[in-house]
Amino acid sequence: MASGHCLSHCLAQTCGPALRRWSLVFAARPGAGVKSFGAGNGARRSAGAFVQRRSVVSCSGGAWTEATSVGVAVQGVSRNVVDVLEERGLIESVTSEELRSACMKQRLKVYCGFDPTAESLHLGNLLGIIVLSWFQRCGHIPVALLGGATARVGDPSGKSKERPVLDDETIARNSDGIGQILAKILEVHSDADSKAVVLNNYDWWKEFSLLDFLRDVGKYARVGTMMAKESVKTRLNSEEGMSYTEFTYQLLQGYDFVHLFKEEGVSVQIGGSDQWGNITAGTDLVRRLLQQEGAYGLTFPLLLKSDGSKFGKSESGAIWLAPSALSPYNFYQHLFAVPDSDVIKFMKRLTFVDIKEIEALEASMGQPGYAPNSAQKRLAEEVTRFVHGEQGLAEALKATQALAPGAAAELDSQALEAIAQDVPSCSVPYSSVVGTSLIDVSVSTGLLQSKAAARRLIKQGGLYLNNKKVDDEAKAMTAEDIIDEKIFLLSAGKKNRLVVRVIS
Known part of the structure; x- marks a missing residue:
């Protein structure tokens, strides 16, 4: 050459x-x-x-x-x-x-x-x-x-x-x-x-x-x-x-x-x-x-879980830092899901919280009255703030609250549209929703596989409409259930959620 x-x-x-x-x-x-x-x-x-x-x-x-x-x-x-x-x-x-x-x-x-x-x-x-x-x-x-x-x-x-x-x-x-x-x-x-x-x-x-x-x-x-x-x-x-x-x-x-x-x-x-x-x-x-x-x-040291696997990988792939690749909400949720066996180690390595405060938090985890996941919540907040800033953390907390079944916070269409990128969503005609039983809507939107499964979930107290528990199997959808006349949220248990957009 x-x-x-x-x-x-x-x-x-x-x-x-x-x-x-x-x-x-x-x-x-x-x-x-x-x-x-x-x-x-x-x-x-x-x-x-x-x-x-x-x-x-x-x-x-x-x-x-x-x-x-x-x-x-x-x-x-x-x-x-x-x-x-x-x-x-x-x-x-x-x-x-x-x-x-x-x-x-x-x-x-x-x-x-x-x-x-x-x-x-x-x-x-x-x-x-x-x-x-x-x-x-x-x-x-x-x-x-x-x-x-x-x-x-x-x-x-x-x-x-x-x-x-x-x-x-x-x-x-x-x-x-x-x-x-x-x-x-x-x-x-x-x-x-x-x-x-x-x-x-x-x-x-x-x-x-x-x-x-x-x-x-x-x-x-x-x-x-x-x-x-x-x-x-x-x-x-x-x-x-x-x-x-x-x-x-x-x-x-x-x-x-x-x-x-x-x-x-x-x-x-x-x-x-x-x-x-x-x-x-x-x-x-x-x-x-x-x-x-x-x-x-x-x-x-590499960032490893207590079982030796890499922390930073999930079933869906890497936990990305760019909000365009992974929303602040999903980023927050990955950190919130850290098990008790790892949370203190990750607090020391991934946050700037004073070491004495971390040690005090660790001691409290074994005490009566400790609120479960308090350490995970602090970890998720600190790391999300460091990576995504105060605005990103606010978005993550708002979405977390909006997606929590039973949460007292009032939902609005803007909040639901913001979290639609993080959970499954679909669009259905207005005529197929209003006046239709919630059980039928739950099946037609794909949230649940059958009417029997929907009835069973209602009896177990696990079906939610806009974060409110549904107790009545005969519940029919009304215009008031559609937030701002264009969207609503269905939840099956704490993990399976579906944002439903209503079109004319």
């Missing part, structure tokens, strides 16, 4: 629509004139090397001053973020124990990567945003990196087979959607000194020639080290095997850290536990290629 060909041509043809570069603000490069502490040596520390639990360091209200002694924060750094993350179960591994002291000696830039494999992030991706936000709340600067280039290769970590290749238009569309989500969530919690930054690695990879990559990056990579990565070993031993394209992924992600370290002053990379190999590839490249220390890596 001619040296003038860009590496992007080897990954995919040059992108048609330009990938949008999301940037909330570019803060001054941290650490200018400040010594960097610690080395990301790319080697996993022993299990006992990072287990000491420390209490969270709180800001006392007085101004912090820059200092060099351990435990004294620079201006704007309020708490030791490593202590906070450790206390909440959000640390799996770190590349250097010195990260704990470094984060109190200088304002750090920390990044997490998100490959645009879909138009929306899902609940499993939320942990990365949560950890970025903790760094931000403790005074550091979060950088969210869109993988516009790496998405063309596909990360083999945790995958049993190679990802399908996405076309340029799809990657551009996905990048735009994910960029909006990241900007919206991280911008809300920004202040003047910790403004979030959203970048796209396609911006530097599109100009990188293959020969330059082999000379400037491949030269410093050791095949033995690359093959020792768990993600590589697992795939090499599988029936599917691993392509050379996937094998190079860790170098692409590793060089992202080099670029961000050199050009943006980013010194910390975070990711899920399955990203350990890619992250250590980055800290190793910084040391080898730039001949510099001070690059750190941190991984957090």
Whole structure:
């Protein structure tokens, strides 16, 4: 291949629509004139090397001053973020124990990567945003990196087979959607000194020639080290095997850290536990290629339920963060359905509620008088507010109330139309409703399979019309039962609901 060909041509043809570069603000490069502490040596520390639990360091209200002694924060750094993350179960591994002291000696830039494999992030991706936000709340600067280039290769970590290749238009569309989500969530919690930054690695990879990559990056990579990565070993031993394209992924992600370290002053990379190999590839490249220390890596546990399954997946698919992919109501309901065995763990990891308040809530769960699902309600409210804002939470709560059989709240047509996207719906002629028995309407609309089932449900107290229990088998529909003369709600038990639109 001619040296003038860009590496992007080897990954995919040059992108048609330009990938949008999301940037909330570019803060001054941290650490200018400040010594960097610690080395990301790319080697996993022993299990006992990072287990000491420390209490969270709180800001006392007085101004912090820059200092060099351990435990004294620079201006704007309020708490030791490593202590906070450790206390909440959000640390799996770190590349250097010195990260704990470094984060109190200088304002750090920390990044997490998100490959645009879909138009929306899902609940499993939320942990990365949560950890970025903790760094931000403790005074550091979060950088969210869109993988516009790496998405063309596909990360083999945790995958049993190679990802399908996405076309340029799809990657551009996905990048735009994910960029909006990241900007919206991280911008809300920004202040003047910790403004979030959203970048796209396609911006530097599109100009990188293959020969330059082999000379400037491949030269410093050791095949033995690359093959020792768990993600590589697992795939090499599988029936599917691993392509050379996937094998190079860790170098692409590793060089992202080099670029961000050199050009943006980013010194910390975070990711899920399955990203350990890619992250250590980055800290190793910084040391080898730039001949510099001070690059750190941190991984957090994957979001798993107590039975070992991933939290973030449901029978209908991923629990998406974009409201266009999953409404705030349905997002709220997934969190509300968390079992008691998991709710406290998820409160610690997915919310910013004070740890003492969470522990008090946990203690109350075993006490007489505890209202069932109180912890789940708090979890659902906090996470929905973080992802969808106050307006999204209000929509979720309104829909939840509107869809609760027996609820005292008065329904209106606007509320029912809003929740129609979240529950089954149908349209029926006015003439087939008014004057017709409710039992017949329940069957003709498909809510129930037979008249016998409808009668049985009424006897059991499980059939509701506009959230009001129906006790009379002879009940006939009237004009007053049709809200605003155009819509009504049928419910069979607490879960099966049907919005019925009435047409002339």
